[in-house]
Amino acid sequence: MKIILKETIESLGIIGSEAEVKKGYARNYLLPQGKAVLATPQNRKLMEKERTKFELQIAKETAHAEEMAKRIEGVTCTLKGKVSDENRLYGSITVRDIMTALAAQGIEVEKNMILLNDPIKTLGTYTIPIRVYKGVKPQITVEITAE
Structure with a gap:
């Protein structure tokens, strides 16, 4: 099942990226927790619009991680x-x-x-x-x- 990540997950990828996961993992964990959405054409368009917001958040997370490191x-x-x-x-x-x-x-x-x-x-x-x-x-x- 293809999903689009709404937050960075270590084993899957960064915010906004698409990932292929097992149906049960998506249905029982990622989707109910709000960590991902299904990779439908409509959701892809929405995520594309929010890409700059995601890139800004990734930059902020990276800067925070490097400062903490x-x-x-x-x-x-x-x-x-x-x-x-x-x-x-x-x-x-x-x-x-x-x-x-x-x-x-x-x-x-x-x-x-x-x-x-x-x-x-x-x-x-x-x-x-x-x-x-x-x-x-x-x-x-x-x-x-x-x-």
């Missing part, structure tokens, strides 16, 4: 945890812990922006990318130390 790039977070004799953490450091540490430094990020594959379970220094916007991924350094 400059603030995030190179930030170091130090987290402490209880460790065993083999320098393994008793718990683990998760996305939520990193999000809290960043918030303490005045950097607000959403949970899904932190690209941590698996929870951290050992001491050390880790480089973790933060997805701010499509193609904009600054990296932070997370140091895990013993309490």
